[in-house]
Amino acid sequence: MPLAASMRMCGGGIARLLLxxxxxxxxxxxxxxxxxxxxxxxxxxxxxxxxAPPAQDPLRLALGEQLFRDTRLSGDNIRSCADCHDLASNxxxxxxxxxxxxxxxxxxxxxxxxxxxxxxxxxxEGNVGDFEDQTERILANPEIMASNLDAVLTKxxxxxxxxxxxxxxxxxxxxxxxxxxxxATYERSLLTPGSRFDLWLNGxxxxxxxxxxxGYRLFKGLGCISCHQGVNVGGNMYQRHGIFHxxxxxxxxxxxxxxxxxxxxxxxxxxxxxATTLREAVKAMGFAQLDRVLTAPQITxxxxxxxxxxxxxxxxPVKPAAGPHGVAQ
Amino acid sequence: xxxxxxxxxxxxxxxxxxxxxxxxxxxxGKRYEQALQAFNELAFAEASLHRDVxxxxxxxxxxxxxxxxxxxxxxxxxxxxxSLAQTEGLxxxxxxxxxxxxxxxxxxTEQFKSSNALLQNSLSYVGLLSTDPTFGDQDVQLMRAxxxxxxxxxxxxRDTSPEAIQALEGRIEQFAPQAPTVGPxxxxxxxxxxxxxxxxxxxxxxxxxxxxxxxMPNRQSFDETRALFSSRRAAVEATAWRFRLLLxxxxxxxxxxxxxxxxxxxxxxLDPERFDKYYREVHGPMTSKLPGLKGYKYxxxxxxxxxxxxxxxxxxxxxxxxxxxxxxxASPEGLAGAADVPNYYHEDPIFIFFEM
Numbered sequence: 001m002p003l004a005a006s007m008r009m010c011g012g013g014i015a016r017l018l019l020x021x022x023x024x025x026x027x028x029x030x031x032x033x034x035x036x037x038x039x040x041x042x043x044x045x046x047x048x049x050x051x052a053p054p055a056q057d058p059l060r061l062a063l064g065e066q067l068f069r070d071t072r073l074s075g076d077n078i079r080s081c082a083d084c085h086d087l088a089s090n091x092x093x094x095x096x097x098x099x100x101x102x103x104x105x106x107x108x109x110x111x112x113x114x115x116x117x118x119x120x121x122x123x124x125e126g127n128v129g130d131f132e133d134q135t136e137r138i139l140a141n142p143e144i145m146a147s148n149l150d151a152v153l154t155k156x157x158x159x160x161x162x163x164x165x166x167x168x169x170x171x172x173x174x175x176x177x178x179x180x181x182x183x184a185t186y187e188r189s190l191l192t193p194g195s196r197f198d199l200w201l202n203g204x205x206x207x208x209x210x211x212x213x214x215g216y217r218l219f220k221g222l223g224c225i226s227c228h229q230g231v232n233v234g235g236n237m238y239q240r241h242g243i244f245h246x247x248x249x250x251x252x253x254x255x256x257x258x259x260x261x262x263x264x265x266x267x268x269x270x271x272x273x274x275a276t277t278l279r280e281a282v283k284a285m286g287f288a289q290l291d292r293v294l295t296a297p298q299i300t301x302x303x304x305x306x307x308x309x310x311x312x313x314x315x316x317p318v319k320p321a322a323g324p325h326g327v328a329q
Numbered sequence: 330x331x332x333x334x335x336x337x338x339x340x341x342x343x344x345x346x347x348x349x350x351x352x353x354x355x356x357x358g359k360r361y362e363q364a365l366q367a368f369n370e371l372a373f374a375e376a377s378l379h380r381d382v383x384x385x386x387x388x389x390x391x392x393x394x395x396x397x398x399x400x401x402x403x404x405x406x407x408x409x410x411x412s413l414a415q416t417e418g419l420x421x422x423x424x425x426x427x428x429x430x431x432x433x434x435x436x437x438t439e440q441f442k443s444s445n446a447l448l449q450n451s452l453s454y455v456g457l458l459s460t461d462p463t464f465g466d467q468d469v470q471l472m473r474a475x476x477x478x479x480x481x482x483x484x485x486x487r488d489t490s491p492e493a494i495q496a497l498e499g500r501i502e503q504f505a506p507q508a509p510t511v512g513p514x515x516x517x518x519x520x521x522x523x524x525x526x527x528x529x530x531x532x533x534x535x536x537x538x539x540x541x542x543x544x545m546p547n548r549q550s551f552d553e554t555r556a557l558f559s560s561r562r563a564a565v566e567a568t569a570w571r572f573r574l575l576l577x578x579x580x581x582x583x584x585x586x587x588x589x590x591x592x593x594x595x596x597x598x599l600d601p602e603r604f605d606k607y608y609r610e611v612h613g614p615m616t617s618k619l620p621g622l623k624g625y626k627y628x629x630x631x632x633x634x635x636x637x638x639x640x641x642x643x644x645x646x647x648x649x650x651x652x653x654x655x656x657x658x659a660s661p662e663g664l665a666g667a668a669d670v671p672n673y674y675h676e677d678p679i680f681i682f683f684e685m
Binding site: 292 | 394
């Protein structure tokens with residue numbers, strides 16, 4: 001049996017590794033402010049249409065809505081957010097002052113929750129920056145929900161169905177962040193687009209009448225627009241009230257300018273709910289803030305314009321809440 | 330043993346080179362990029378805010394919604410810078426000062442918006458009254474006084490110096506006694522007087538706020554914070570450079586080692602005389618000691634035409650059986666021969682059995 005061993009000459013090869021560095025120049029783009037709304041043939045307007053509601057997780061949205069109506073959020077398990085913010089009508093109540101758990105009237109009128117997300121601050125005083133903070137404060141406020149986050153969470157965690165909903169929406173049991181986020185998510189969805197004025201802003205010249213357009217021009221000409229402008233027709237600045245003459249209750253002196261969206265459907269008016277009709281409110285504002293005694297035709301024209309600001313929620317126009325002042329003006 | 334040692338060496342080399350590479354890249358590049366982005370957003374938002382404030386003062390801005398967006402962008406940028414500074418363990422002082430300047434700017438902006446709304450509101454009224462053909466049509470003196478007052482207001486909108494304020498206040502004092510309290514022009518005249526008084530206070534206040542906002546000395550805190558991140562980046566970059574240099578040196582050493590090894594192998598492979606001498610003097614005699622070897626021979630391989638063939642050397646041995654050959658290779662003499670191969674060549678030999 002022969003054994004042969006042989007050796008092969010091998011040529012060497014050069015392997016080249018080419019490293020290519022690809023530099024991607026990412027342009028820094030900053031969000032430009034939204035353009036002013038072009039009115040039909042009238043150029044840009046200081047009021048812009050309400051945008052479409054932001055895309056939200058439907059499970060979180062549904063959970064937020066349920067929590068908004070859940071009486072377990074109050075200390076006495078009697079009241080829910082929806083008790084003072086009636087979403088079937090105007091997102092508020094018809095009362096000049098809603099009441100505390102002990103039956104005393106609250107210091108300020110309840111503002112509507114509709115379109116609150118479009119305001120730069122929340123509450124009449126504009127002392128809260130976002131819904132999460134506001135919810136936490138309201139839960140702990142003895143004048144409103146008279147509870148606190150921990151107490152609410154304890155109640156919710158004892159409900160298997162609620163725990164399941166939190167798990168489905170957030171992947172965990174009810175906790176502080178999820179609770180606040182669910183309610184805030186829901187409140188951010190409470191927009192009322194589709195008002196006739198917005199249709200007009202979007203180019204539908206027939207959406208509002210000539211009288212209403214005249215009222216809008218007067219609204220601008222008199223200077224009301226100085227404070228009531230932007231997407232929420234207000235809600236983007238602070239202002240003193242009673243500039244020339246007293247308007248309503250003197251305190252608080254500085255208010256976040258209220259939005260005029262759905263104003264025809266949200267009586268009573270002012271922070272103390274002292275104006276029961278829109279005509280009354282317009283007249284008082286003209287005198288207190290503009291030092292003008294508005295004539296009846298001027299008030300009629302401005303009210304006609306303000307009526308065009310009523311939007312639509314879930315397919316139905318926003319309407320006044322039932323109650324002592326819940327009558328359309 | 331040789332192979333496992335080689336594998337361990339290669340693994341250690343890979344780990345070393347990878348470590349040097351990662352340290353050479355630097356791990357804070359993304360955070361520094363985020364910081365630069367935050368600085369850009371802050372500067373852009375400030376510039377937008379200042380532009381909008383000036384437009385609003387001139388009555389050219391349609392609404393204040395953009396202010397909120399700018400304020401939010403500035404706050405977000407500072408929050409991000411604070412978070413990055415904490416992550417990097419940087420001194421929080423400059424970021425705190427920058428945050429304070431943003432808070433101050435937001436406060437001034439809110440003051441400006443409120444005052445400017447009143448300003449525009451009152452100017453609207455003055456404009457409305459000045460262009461109302463029915464106002465003062467029955468009282469020329471009143472109309473002239475109102476025109477003079479409006480002119481002083483117009484002057485104050487362009488110049489809010491103490492002299493201009495004094496001029497308007499003088500006009501107001503002149504106008505007040507003439508303003509009727511009854512009659513068709515009474516309400517409008519009293520309103521004009523009230524707006525003029527308001528404007529004499531609001532106009533200078535608005536411009537003071539505007540000046541404080543636009544010329545706020547916040548550049549120092551901005552630069553300090555930016556220098557904080559730049560210094561950190563420079564230190565990290567210097568460290569990264571050192572590791573990159575080490576990586577380069579390691580690569581050079583590796584290259585030198587590879588070249589030396591290659592040269593040695595090449596020298597061995599391409600030195601037939603050395604191969605021939607070693608084989609005949611050392612390796613060949615070793616093969617003669619293989620147990621069971623019945624005969625053997627070796628020598629250079631050639632192609633049929635006498636030129637270099639596929640194999641340049643052969644060793645041929647005769648055993649009683651295939652198993653005998655295998656036993657011989659596994660014997661101490663066979664193992665010693667195998668261990669000797671690297672002493673004269675860099676590859677393993679090729680073995681072929683065939684029956685005779």
